[in-house]
Amino acid sequence: xxxxxxxxxxxxxxxxxxxxxxxxxxxxxxxxxxxxxxxxxxxxxxxxxxxxxxxxxxxxxxxxxxxxxxxxxxxxxxxxxxxxxxxxxxxxxxxxxxxxxxxxxxxxxxxxxxxxxxxxxxxxxxxxxxxxxxxxxxxxxxxxxxxxxxxxxxxxxxxxx
Amino acid sequence: xxxxxxxxxxxxxxxxxxxxxxxxxxxxxxxxxxxxxxxxxxxxxxxxxxxxxxxxxxxxxxxxxxxxxxxxxxxxxxxxxxxxxxxxxxxxxxxxxxxxxxxxxxxxxxxxxxxxxxxxxxxxxxxxxxxxxxxxxxxxxxxxxxxxxxxx
Numbered sequence: 001x002x003x004x005x006x007x008x009x010x011x012x013x014x015x016x017x018x019x020x021x022x023x024x025x026x027x028x029x030x031x032x033x034x035x036x037x038x039x040x041x042x043x044x045x046x047x048x049x050x051x052x053x054x055x056x057x058x059x060x061x062x063x064x065x066x067x068x069x070x071x072x073x074x075x076x077x078x079x080x081x082x083x084x085x086x087x088x089x090x091x092x093x094x095x096x097x098x099x100x101x102x103x104x105x106x107x108x109x110x111x112x113x114x115x116x117x118x119x120x121x122x123x124x125x126x127x128x129x130x131x132x133x134x135x136x137x138x139x140x141x142x143x144x145x146x147x148x149x150x151x152x153x154x155x156x157x158x159x160x161x
Numbered sequence: 162x163x164x165x166x167x168x169x170x171x172x173x174x175x176x177x178x179x180x181x182x183x184x185x186x187x188x189x190x191x192x193x194x195x196x197x198x199x200x201x202x203x204x205x206x207x208x209x210x211x212x213x214x215x216x217x218x219x220x221x222x223x224x225x226x227x228x229x230x231x232x233x234x235x236x237x238x239x240x241x242x243x244x245x246x247x248x249x250x251x252x253x254x255x256x257x258x259x260x261x262x263x264x265x266x267x268x269x270x271x272x273x274x275x276x277x278x279x280x281x282x283x284x285x286x287x288x289x290x291x292x293x294x295x296x297x298x299x300x301x302x303x304x305x306x307x308x309x310x311x312x313x
Contacts, residue, residue: 040251
């Protein structure tokens with residue numbers, strides 16, 4: 001199975017799905033959002049605590065597949081401590097990655113000019129979410145990792161920065 | 162269908178012909194004819210017997226997969242088996258079965274009220290046809306055991 005699962009189901013994803021670090025509720029969340037996928041019945045709820053314009057803590061309740069659960073848990077970890085603006089920027093980078101074509105990996109021989117044109121230049125890193133990038137080769141599963149971001153969008157819908 | 166086309170303007174044929182676009186599905190029509198002849202040459206009784214034998218075999222095989230539960234136990238069952246696996250989501254199962262050349266459907270199967278009635282969120286569903294054989298069932302059961310080992 002390892003050979004079958006290797007590229008998509010990174011060990012970190014399976015570990016997260018099995019033992020999420022940020023699952024649960026917050027007693028008094030400032031923001032809440034929910035994402036639902038009616039095709040498969042998956043659901044993610046996010047509880048978010050704010051300090052000013054910064055996200056101080058996120059907890060999620062996810063009923064979903066390994067990819068969805070891992071994506072929610074990694075979102076919670078990556079965005080804790082971020083400003084709302086940064087959180088949206090991480091989401092934009094994640095979305096851009098999911099639709100990215102199979103571009104050749106950045107290599108050291110690429111010129112400075114090309115780097116200036118890199119649309120991801122200046123966008124925040126994906127950090128702990130990096131293992132999820134393999135999903136872009138599995139179109140049918142992209143919705144699974146996007147679901148927590150649908151919930152985030154709903155939670156942040158009325159936050160003005 | 163058009164009546165006449167120039168660079169300046171087009172005119173259309175009279176109805177109903179104006180609503181008939183392009184080449185008719187000639188290849189598909191011939192293909193359907195060939196498929197019907199093929200199915201009739203085997204016969205529906207033989208197809209039904211084949212699917213019944215496979216389904217019986219599959220139910221026996223799937224019963225040996227750890228954590229697997231077949232949904233429903235009808236007196237009469239067609240060549241379709243829905244199942245769940247403890248601690249492994251149907252979508253993860255479907256992706257990994259697919260990687261091993263086995264196509265199944267996973268999710269709510271456009272039947273959300275039924276899923277709720279059964280107390281399930283989603284199931285995986287394997288179905289058998291005249292082109293399926295016992296080797297396919299063996300591969301299904303064996304891959305499911307490996308999937309279970311991978312996730313649990």
